[in-house]
Amino acid sequence: MGKATRVAFGEALLRIGATHSRVVVLDADLASSVQTKKFGDAYPDRFFQCGIAEGNMVGMATGMALCGLTPFAASFACFLTGRFEQIRMSVGYNNANVRLIGTHSGIGIGEDGYSQMGLEDIALMRSLPNMVVLQPVDCREAERATEFLADYVGGPAYLRLTRQNVDDVNGEGYRFEFGKGVEMRDGTDVTIVASGAVVGESLRAAERLGKDGISAGVVNLHTIKPIDAALLQKVAARTGRIVTVEDHGVTGGVGGAVAEALTECPDVRVRIHGVHGYGESGTGSDLYAKHALDEAGIARVVQSFLRESTDTPRVAAGHR
Amino acid sequence: MTSVEELKAIAKELRVESLRMIHAGGSGHPGGSLSAAEITATLYFRVLRYKAGRPDDPARDRFLISKGHGVPVIYAALAKAGCIPREELKTLRRIDSRLQGHPDHVRLPYMEAATGSLGQGLSVAVGMALAERLDTKNDYRVYCLLGDGELQAGQIWEAAMAASKFKLGKLTAIVDYNKVQLDGHVRSVMDLEPLADKWAAFGWNVQQVDGHSVEALIGAFEAADAQTERPDVIIAHTVKGKGVSFMEDTHAWHGKAPTDEELERAIAELEAA
Numbered sequence: 001m002g003k004a005t006r007v008a009f010g011e012a013l014l015r016i017g018a019t020h021s022r023v024v025v026l027d028a029d030l031a032s033s034v035q036t037k038k039f040g041d042a043y044p045d046r047f048f049q050c051g052i053a054e055g056n057m058v059g060m061a062t063g064m065a066l067c068g069l070t071p072f073a074a075s076f077a078c079f080l081t082g083r084f085e086q087i088r089m090s091v092g093y094n095n096a097n098v099r100l101i102g103t104h105s106g107i108g109i110g111e112d113g114y115s116q117m118g119l120e121d122i123a124l125m126r127s128l129p130n131m132v133v134l135q136p137v138d139c140r141e142a143e144r145a146t147e148f149l150a151d152y153v154g155g156p157a158y159l160r161l162t163r164q165n166v167d168d169v170n171g172e173g174y175r176f177e178f179g180k181g182v183e184m185r186d187g188t189d190v191t192i193v194a195s196g197a198v199v200g201e202s203l204r205a206a207e208r209l210g211k212d213g214i215s216a217g218v219v220n221l222h223t224i225k226p227i228d229a230a231l232l233q234k235v236a237a238r239t240g241r242i243v244t245v246e247d248h249g250v251t252g253g254v255g256g257a258v259a260e261a262l263t264e265c266p267d268v269r270v271r272i273h274g275v276h277g278y279g280e281s282g283t284g285s286d287l288y289a290k291h292a293l294d295e296a297g298i299a300r301v302v303q304s305f306l307r308e309s310t311d312t313p314r315v316a317a318g319h320r
Numbered sequence: 321m322t323s324v325e326e327l328k329a330i331a332k333e334l335r336v337e338s339l340r341m342i343h344a345g346g347s348g349h350p351g352g353s354l355s356a357a358e359i360t361a362t363l364y365f366r367v368l369r370y371k372a373g374r375p376d377d378p379a380r381d382r383f384l385i386s387k388g389h390g391v392p393v394i395y396a397a398l399a400k401a402g403c404i405p406r407e408e409l410k411t412l413r414r415i416d417s418r419l420q421g422h423p424d425h426v427r428l429p430y431m432e433a434a435t436g437s438l439g440q441g442l443s444v445a446v447g448m449a450l451a452e453r454l455d456t457k458n459d460y461r462v463y464c465l466l467g468d469g470e471l472q473a474g475q476i477w478e479a480a481m482a483a484s485k486f487k488l489g490k491l492t493a494i495v496d497y498n499k500v501q502l503d504g505h506v507r508s509v510m511d512l513e514p515l516a517d518k519w520a521a522f523g524w525n526v527q528q529v530d531g532h533s534v535e536a537l538i539g540a541f542e543a544a545d546a547q548t549e550r551p552d553v554i555i556a557h558t559v560k561g562k563g564v565s566f567m568e569d570t571h572a573w574h575g576k577a578p579t580d581e582e583l584e585r586a587i588a589e590l591e592a593a
Contacts (some may be wrong), residue, residue, distance in 0.1 A: 024454070046488075048450065056443045056478035063447020066425070066433060068378070069454065071447075086475070089437040090444055093427045 005196075006103040008139035010035025012146035018042045018190045020150050026073040033163075034074040042159070054079050058086040058098070065096035070150060077102030077118025077160060083084040084124050087156075091245045092128040093156045100125070104163040105135075106247030107275055107291060108197050115223035116206050117279040118160070123252025125158040126225045132157035133225040134178075135196040135254075138168045141222055144176030152178075158171050159247055160196060163274065167200030169220070181228035183235070187217025190302055191235040193246040195221040195254045198293050202245050205298035216302060224254055229261040236268040243271045243302050247293055250274040260291035271305040322365040327534040330400065331361040334497065335563050335590050337396035337409060343583045344481040345413035348421065351573045352467060353393035353529070355498035355558040363463060363494075364397040368538050375429040379458040382448045384432045386441020387467030387496065388422035389575065391431075395419050399454040423535055439473025442466060442493060447484050449551075450490040461490045461545070471502030472510045475524065480551075484523030492541070493524075498560035502574045524553045531556025532575030563590050 001166055012219035016023055017039050024046045031037040032047070050057040054075050059063065061071040073080070080102045081087065105118040126133045134149070134157065136142035140164045142161065149157050169184065181185050184199070185206055194202040199220045206216040217235060221228070236242055246254035255272030289293040292301055321454060322330070334357045342348035370380040385394050392412060399406045404418070411417035418428040422436025433444045443463035454458055461561040470476060480549035483491055495515070503509050512518070519526045525547055529536040537556065560574070561567030578586055 017451065029483050047455070050482060051478075051485075053475075053478035053481070055440075055475045056446070057441020058441050059475065059479065060447035061468055062481065063449075064451045065447075066444070067448050067451030069383075085437060086440060086443075089434065091441050093434040142535040158355070238576065 001165050002139050003101060004143035004163055004165050005136050006035045006163060008142035009101065009146050009159070009161055010038050010071045010123060012143040014042055016147065016150045019083070020070065022068065023072065023150055024048065024064055025071045026050055026057050026071055028052055028057050028079070030075055031122060034076070036072070036074050038102065044239040048208050055083045057087045058083050059090050059264070060092040061098045062094060065098045066094060070099070070100045072101055074101035074103065076116055077121040077257055078106040078303055080257045081118065081121040081158070084151050085152045088128055091156045092131060095130055098156050099149045100156070100158045101161065102158060103161040105160045106162070106197065108247050108284045109289040110287060111281050116280040119249045119275055119279055121158070122224060122248050122254060122258065123159060124256060126251070126255065128156070131156045131225065133160070134223055135160040136159070136222055137196060137199040137220050138166055138170055140168065140170045140174050141176055144174070145222065148178055153199040157218065161198045164197065166197045167229035168201060169200050175224070179223045179226050179228060179230040180220065182220040183217065184220050184229070187239060188215040189239060190218040190241040190243060191239045192298070192302065192304060193219045193232065193254070194246055195224060197226045198245045198298070199266055201288070201293060202298055204295040205302065208252055208295060208299045209302055212303070214303070214306065221254060222257070223259055225262050227257050230256055232261045234266055236262050236265050240267055241269055241306065243296055243305055245265045245293065248274050250276060255290040255301050260278060267310045269299070271309070273301050306318050324534050324538070327358070327361045327365055330365055331534065332504045332590055332593070333398040333400065334360055334393050336391040337399065339578060339583055340585050341392050341395065341412045342407045342577045344410045347354055347413060347577050348388040348392055349575045350567055350578065351500065351560040352390035352496065352498065354562045354564060354567065355560050356388045356393050356465065356496045357562065358395045358532050358534050358537060359465065359494055359496060359556055360397050362541065364401055364533055366538060367541045368463065369460070369513060375403070378433070379460055381460050382432050382445070382466070384435065385423060385465045386435050386443050386480070387438065387465060387470060388436030389497070390467065391423050392570050398430050402450040416534065427497045436529045438467065438470035439475045439558055442479035442511045443477055445491060445493070445547035446479050446486070449483070450486060451486040452490060461492065465490070466493055466495045468495060468499065468506050468512060469509070471495065471512050471515070480519065480522040480524065483551040486501060488551045489547060490538060492544045492552040492554065494554045496558055497555050498558040500560035500569060500571050500574065502571060504571050518561060519555070525550045526553050526555065528555045528557065532562060563593060
């Protein structure tokens with residue numbers, strides 16, 4: 001098990017501070033949680049404590065971006081993207097180079113329960129026409145994504161990170177390619193398209209399925225927007241069956257993005273697997289088990305999808 | 321330097337242009353443009369440092385209109401200042417126009433930020449004033465025109481707290497306190513009083529002026545410029561629909577265009593004054 005992607009982000013941000021004088025960081029009383037404290041300690045003149053007022057923080061970041069700075073505004077995913085009106089109006093509509101960093105995404109945060117869980121953030125952020133949406137799978141990818149965002153000047157971007165530790169799935173020589181999905185594993189029966197913390201679980205689920213004679217491919221979709229439609233169409237043509245897996249609500253998230261990208265593909269069936277309903281307290285692993293986002297649960301969902309998918313509609317919200 | 325007499329004449333001209341534009345566009349917000357005419361004239365022709373043709377000049381002063389629905393009077397000032405062609409004013413709210421119903425920064429960079437979803441502009445201005453502090457090459461001031469109704473939004477006071485905490489002495493907010501919002505009088509919708517006390521309690525340097533007196537506005541901007549310890553707010557007491565008898569102090573003219581006949585009467589009144 002590796003570190004949490006928020007930790008890798010914080011370390012990368014600290015390094016970026018030394019080379020990118022225009023990078024500034026905004027915090028809403030969560031610097032140690034969202035891991036921007038290291039940057040703040042090293043570069044106090046470029047670190048802005050905004051207090052528990054995320055809407056204002058988003059506006060301040062916009063003003064800074066419009067004056068040529070590269071602001072990283074970080075909070076929990078739910079608190080940050082919950083300021084959707086400020087993000088749509090100030091960040092999005094102005095095409096401001098604001099980097100919104102949402103940590104503590106998904107039910108994987110565990111015990112704190114629903115109020116602290118980002119479960120709608122991908123849906124909200126990808127609904128904005130010019131918003132880039134990234135969700136790194138592990139620490140190596142989180143560092144590369146953070147570095148990418150420090151140099152990206154194409155407009156607003158959202159980076160979705162975990163509270164909990166995640167598997168290291170990428171090797172040392174890994175190169176992050178913005179906008180490109182990564183085929184982690186080939187398969188001929190079904191393709192699991194996953195993003196973020198659940199990619200590691202999906203890879204283990206694919207191993208397990210292999211033992212049952214099911215050949216499951218796995219795609220890591222670190223860039224949710226702009227989506228790699230060409231890759232998705234290629235794997236869809238190969239297997240005809242796609243299961244999307246995400247620690248996010250089943251409406252409008254990774255599954256929605258994948259389904260939209262495949263609307264023109266003939267003879268493909270998609271199952272959207274993620275979190276149903278509101279989250280709740282519990283350990284992260286108990287919650288992953290309950291919501292079938294662990295290795296065993298994902299394998300079960302894939303198996304039942306393959307059994308049912310000869311007579312289900314093309315896109316079916318997953319049920320367990 | 322533009323004289324007081326010239327500024328008064330410009331304010332009148334901006335009123336006429338605002339009404340013509342809204343009439344041509346077939347919709348818009350006359351009341352909040354008319355109330356801000358002296359404020360706009362004083363800012364664009366006396367206070368702000370900017371160059372027509374150079375909306376990207378890094379040294380320019382930043383001006384944001386947070387009360388985005390009042391933008392016709394700003395478009396009129398931009399035309400008067402030679403930033404946009406006067407002919408373009410007729411395109412307000414029309415398809416493909418840069419003069420969107422509310423400010424659009426991407427289409428028209430002279431608008432420092434898109435606004436119109438009320439309560440957000442001051443936060444953006446705070447960010448700009450902080451950026452100025454990090455800018456080693458340029459020295460500029462940031463101005464933000466607020467509506468009174470939008471002071472009901474919590475985000476304004478979040479921004480007010482932040483500006484005070486960061487001691488943004490180069491930030492000046494102007495409240496166009498015309499006492500009327502869409503649904504009725506501010507005091508009945510959600511009273512703001514005691515407004516000066518609220519700003520003072522948030523750590524701002526507060527001045528209250530007659531927002532239709534160019535002399536008073538000039539004095540307030542000069543005083544704001546002179547003190548650099550704290551953010552400044554100029555509470556400009558104004559009249560909604562100022563200058564047109566049938567538009568004054570009523571929410572009926574918050575957001576509708578005059579008919580041909582109403583436009584004629586309004587311009588006649590403005591020109592007779």
